[in-house]
Amino acid sequence: MPVINSIAAMEDEMRGWRHWLHRNPELGFDLPKTAAFVAERLREFGVDELHEGIARTGMVAIIEGRGEGPTIGLRADMDALPIDEATGAGHASETPGKMHACGHDGHMTMLLGAAKYLAETRNFAGRVALIFQPAEETAGGGRVMVEEGIMERFGITQVFGIHNAPAYAPGTIHTGPGPLLAAVDEFTIRVEGKGGHGAMPHETRDPVAALLGIGSAIQTIVSRNHRATDDLIVSITQIHAGAANNVIPADGVLSGTVRTFDPEVRGMVERRMGEIAAGCAAAYGVEATLRYDRGYPATVNDADRAAFAAEVARAVAGSENVDDDTLRVMGGEDFSYMLEARPGAYVFLGIGEAAPLHHPEYDFNDAVAPVGASFFARLVETAQPAT
Structure with missing residues (x-):
């Protein structure tokens, strides 16, 4: 049961969808052209129901199978990134400052391809819910769709998603x-002291010294406060203080990101950051x-x-092209909210040699879209065989 012949025959059509989506990127929840394009294709395919306006520009399409059965959910994200494209491709973004640099155009294309096939064949029982989700990159559109009740409203019992992966050979599935991707938190520590002349530090309470001390101490959370075999990243990515070489500022701030897999480790990091900030503040006066944002x-x-x-x-890609124990990734993904709401699985689809995700030279590999x-289609047919 390799790539489905009728889907393979759609490759040129799918490429056309993908290139249109790539040329017309939109951000966050503000996806009017993207949503309209997807909805138009779904109506052309003859889906049984199309529910628009979920999480503003998201939608769920329902395809009925043959006979009674449960509902399986398939999800694709829709939003692009605020990046100027540098691919030079003929289908490059036509909107300055926006591009599909994470392959969501490819994700939509693959789910549309599955939708067309499933609407034509209906070789499954129950129903399939096709979830097209906005705002993965920024505001957690997956969370909003779950909070708006899509799992209960459409009776979804399990849910699956795909993300493309430039690091893996084309057509391989991992x-x-x-845990497959990490929890993503952000922290900001603001320090307030007393500024003054750089030549008279004894008259100040120097926030810069305190920021450096806090920054150094935070690194010990990874090296001294957690088990070495547990994955944990604490990265300070910004430090801001002062505006002149001869002035000690009155305040400053440092911030960064935390990546974890274990909820207990996540809680420990937040607690230790608070203790370190308070302790260093007392030491430096x-x-x-x-502020710790989960x-x-x-x-x-x-x-x-x-x-x-x-x-x-x-069955689709061949045993030699499937890794069922892949390495965990420290990036984050709001499909996590759907997996908290319903059991399911997320997979990575290799696209071969390409610029990394979120890079201005990234482009999706159209050749893997039929895979x-x-x-997606075989998930439905295998999970819910027609009676």
Whole structure:
């Protein structure tokens, strides 16, 4: 059961969809042209229901199978990134400052390809819910769709998604049980002291010295406060203080990101940051305030669904092209909210040699779209065989 012939025959049509989407990138929840394009294709395919305006510009399309059965969810994200494209491709972005640098144009294309095939064949029981989601890159559109009740409203019992992966050979599929992508948090520590002349530091309470001390101490969270075999990243990415070489400023700020997989480790990092900030503030005679913002949770695959996804992947791509125990990735993904709401699995689809994700020279590989579309379609047909 390799790539489905009728989907392979759609490759040129799918390329056309993808190139249109790539030329017309939109950001966040503000996706009027993207949503209209997707909705028009779904209506052409003859889906049974199309529910628009979920999470502003998201939508869920329903395709009925043959006979009674559950509803399986398939998800694609829709938004682009605020990046100036540098691919030089004939289908490059026509909107300065916006581009599909993460392959969401490819994700939509693969789900549309599966939708067209499933609407034509209906060789499954129950229903399939095609979830087109806005705002993955910024505001957690996946969370908003879950909060707006898509799982309950459409009776979704399990949910699956795909993300392209430039690091892997084209057409290969990679997944695994348990955490696959990290929880993504941000922190900001603001220090308030007393400024003064750089030649008279004894008359000040120097926030710069305190920021350096706090920054150094925070690094010990990774090296001294957690088990070495647990994945954890604490990265300070910004430090801001002062505007002149001969002036000690009155305040300053440092900020950064935390990546974890274990909720207990996540909690420990937040607690230790607060303790370090307070302790260093007392030592340096300043005031320190921690703001710790929890972002996307870890993307955690259900073990049984991950094994099932790998089984389907082997049927589509060949056993030699499937890794069912792939390495975890420290990036984040708001599909995590859907996996918290329903069991399911997320997989990576290799696209071969390409610029990395979020790079101005990145471009999706159209040749792998039939693989992803076939994988989506076979998930439905295998999970819910027609009676």
